[in-house]
Amino acid sequence: MTLTPEQNAEIELARAEQTPTLRATVPALEALLYQATPLLDHGFVRVIDYMGDDAAVVQAARVSYGRGTKRVQEDRGLIKYLMRHRHSTPFEMCEIKYHVKLPIFVARQWIRHRTANVNEYSARYSILDREFYIPAPEQLAAQSLSNRQGRGDVLQGQEAAQVLDLLREDADRCYRNYAWMLNEDENGEAVDEERQGLARELARMNLTLNTYTQWYWKIDLHNLLHFLSLRADAHAQYEIRVYAEAMLETVKAWVPLTYEAFADYRLGGAHLSAAMLALIRRRLAGETVDQASSGLSKREWQELSAILDGQV
Amino acid sequence: MTLTPEQNAEIELARAEQTPTLRATVPALEALLYQATPLLDHGFVRVIDYMGDDAAVVQAARVSYGRGTKRVQEDRGLIKYLMRHRHSTPFEMCEIKYHVKLPIFVARQWIRHRTANVNEYSARYSILDREFYIPAPEQLAAQSLSNRQGRGDVLQGQEAAQVLDLLREDADRCYRNYAWMLNEDENGEAVDEERQGLARELARMNLTLNTYTQWYWKIDLHNLLHFLSLRADAHAQYEIRVYAEAMLETVKAWVPLTYEAFADYRLGGAHLSAAMLALIRRRLAGETVDQASSGLSKREWQELSAILDGQV
């Protein structure tokens, strides 16, 4: 279970207090607000706050005076046009804030997106909880043979069991020793009065990278979509992809017209090079083309085939 | 008058629609929402949307689970501590969006702050209104003799009158010729059917830099405070300072504890160099120090004197 009874009580409390506002409000996102979507074994993502809606994108594009038109058909067309022509600034007019709990090795990938605001739980200041990520058996994959940064088949039998044992034991022992070195109980008192206890900022170095951390993460809609297009992609590591997929659902509830355009142009679309377009033109003109005569490298040929087979 | 009857009607309409929300809401800022503060002769600034409040700053600093503590005294102390020690990320958790109408030469200074999101009215796409900034007589200053980028005494008599006439006539003539070159009426039809009309993206080059433009401008609280510390400063040009001062009022309504800390540490504070601190130590120890023996240049000596005389 991801949430403690205290946390659930706090969420209920937060969800009980409605106040009136003159701001743009999205009922479908209000329905999700504060509630945690459990991910992996101890992680979650939840929306803490948001600003703007589809109409705010339209309004920014028009720099019109009021709240923008209510004519949904026109708004849909304009949003699609903005998405197609990379007019990104109107999407920057919406903002969302998440509270995320995630393993440190996932956080290290995530933080590379520099256009967000972040406040992370500080292990220099506080003590981390005893929680670490252990993959579910069906996620325990071998190294891919074809892709240096991908996964192959799922490990089986003895090897799988041993790997799970090692991950569990190492994380557990490292945490126990972290706690021993700190020598603090939950009130900050010494456990063993004979010992001083190691500084928190040092003791944390003994933790393993699958230890969970948490942060508040705030980003505008344009940069969020960029993040999601990379991290909800099939090539992203599974452990970050589950977060991206859960966040896609919040985008769908928040800005449905933007989500629709994003799904069409980004998630389901593809960028083709000049050489790839030339090849498609030849094939549409009836020519039969093989890789050797295509002007594409083997790798590009495979990538284009995947796109045209609808695998992307 | 800055606002048209249509605009006033739209503001009234926007202010009439309250909806319930689970998000943090700030009644004092809701009271200002959408309403325009008139500035200069045709400009304004108004808050269009906001996210977060003082408690969101505290919550981010604590990465606590709920909405943060309600104990105002503790929150005040923590916010002051964050401000004093340049812990800027918690202030990034709040966001605000303004609609601003401003002369182009002011917009050119303003846009140098790169950490905001902007959508400006496009004179490539649309036709600008016939509105330009003419300084009030008491703002018609001579070049400062001591400061290459400052103002001196107010111009008087004949010279003042001539300057105002020239500014008015030139802006007016340039706009008339802009309109003539466009050859479009308000429905986009040709005024003179014999002429084709110059492209909007070209015709705009004939406008003077005091023509008004407008934009949506969205920024987080930390970067807003940085902007305001530079632009609400006595050294900022008057024409941008009036905007900064109006925005300071919105900050005060929105996040009163943050405003209080900002006023103490930034607006009223000063940064002293090692040499300035050494000088203060000598004076506090009873020594009489003049500029020659102070280790400061004349300019630094003057700046420190101004600080210690409370002029900053």
Add this chain to the structure above:
Amino acid sequence: MTLTPEQNAEIELARAEQTPTLRATVPALEALLYQATPLLDHGFVRVIDYMGDDAAVVQAARVSYGRGTKRVQEDRGLIKYLMRHRHSTPFEMCEIKYHVKLPIFVARQWIRHRTANVNEYSARYSILDREFYIPAPEQLAAQSLSNRQGRGDVLQGQEAAQVLDLLREDADRCYRNYAWMLNEDENGEAVDEERQGLARELARMNLTLNTYTQWYWKIDLHNLLHFLSLRADAHAQYEIRVYAEAMLETVKAWVPLTYEAFADYRLGGAHLSAAMLALIRRRLAGETVDQASSGLSKREWQELSAILDGQV
């Protein structure tokens, strides 16, 4: 003529001083360094400094220890792979600095790219030169009838002549009055001792938007390519496109392998939506599809046709 004899002398001087360095050096870019490419009637762009080369991109991608491999074939393949898969961070490891002279209305478009470092000539501090952009007759286009932010046919005869006269006269008169209001000669002395002269920060507001300004502009290679993909595009306004095209030539000299990949994937490539890809699959399978049955809007259909006709 764009450059004064003094400026030419300074360029010659700068080009005369070679010093030895241990840094990566690109002879083809050294050959261009400091030299100005004249653009429009008074503008120019010139490279002032640079850091890194194609090998620096490769090295960053490999985080290898030394200067990276010298095997050009492998580097070419890796750079193409990085470009294709949007691995943008290795391209951020190269940096370039330009000195640009450009009309203010072009500068206003350009500055919207926020990821660069900029120092602009300050009309608050100094006096602008008497130089403004007047389009060449073949650039004097009518408003496009089909595209609200585009150009149509070139203006002819009487209308063209009148437009050019107006542009010239208005810019000229505004500048003359700017100079009169300043009341300063080139040594900063009063021209008319009876007058005080208006502050520079105010007088500048009387200038027209085609007045030339200048700046230093520094950016990393990734963000430069993004800028160029938008501004060297056929839809960009002519007056900024000529700058982008001149800068493309400097990229070609500087990082030829990166340029090659960029030309293939970005300049000559296209992004297709899910619906566009589905349509191509149907056509490749032999089906005849018209717009009505294509699942595309009319606008999307036209855009895809343009791509498949090789117009993009």
Add this chain to the structure above:
Amino acid sequence: MTLTPEQNAEIELARAEQTPTLRATVPALEALLYQATPLLDHGFVRVIDYMGDDAAVVQAARVSYGRGTKRVQEDRGLIKYLMRHRHSTPFEMCEIKYHVKLPIFVARQWIRHRTANVNEYSARYSILDREFYIPAPEQLAAQSLSNRQGRGDVLQGQEAAQVLDLLREDADRCYRNYAWMLNEDENGEAVDEERQGLARELARMNLTLNTYTQWYWKIDLHNLLHFLSLRADAHAQYEIRVYAEAMLETVKAWVPLTYEAFADYRLGGAHLSAAMLALIRRRLAGETVDQASSGLSKREWQELSAILDGQV
């Protein structure tokens, strides 16, 4: 020893190849180029490339045409003025690139500075070396009793020995199990042919946070100085401070005038609040003030005392 013979050979090779350039060159930094400064037990920092010098800061401030004046006294004064008045953009015109090897928990702090370009060694793609940080005995500090994120006394005797043993054993065991799970030898072949080996992107989660990683890190001078002012500060964690201090030496070699101004205004300076300034004014006027009557909180009083005692 930090560097392998191969690495030392590569550095020697890189330092052997001088080429002529027309760019600004700094002999004192060329003397350091590529060479690694060893830090902690296995880390280092080294300069890989740079762009610009003190004259480039001056040139940007003046947007003058050539390389800027050679009059060192005037340049020194201008640079001091820019630093004092927070005119940050001219300092952005210089850029530097470092290669850094550092423990992961230090990298996690460092990466929070978002204004840099980074390429980190990828443990998703490659296998990390068996190197982890173990503090020197004199750095093995207890938790500070007064500061929740600081260090107190150095641990002694039995406790110190046990902590060092635990850190060493846990890191070592976790690494051994990481290697076992990977099941790869240095040529990428299976060690045990009966096993498939866990994907690299998963196995890495078993490593402890003191494992070393490495990256290329590129930043402009303004943002570098901001980073150094925070991380070379006495309140920064020792393990990141040693990096900041080593980088300060490279800044001193690279831009000596900027370094001098930075040392005076930032490193040795202090920001005082309005209330602190008011108190100093009263004391300079001869009044005796204690904390109760000072208008400062106890914490502020202590901080000001430390500043006036020259401890900051």
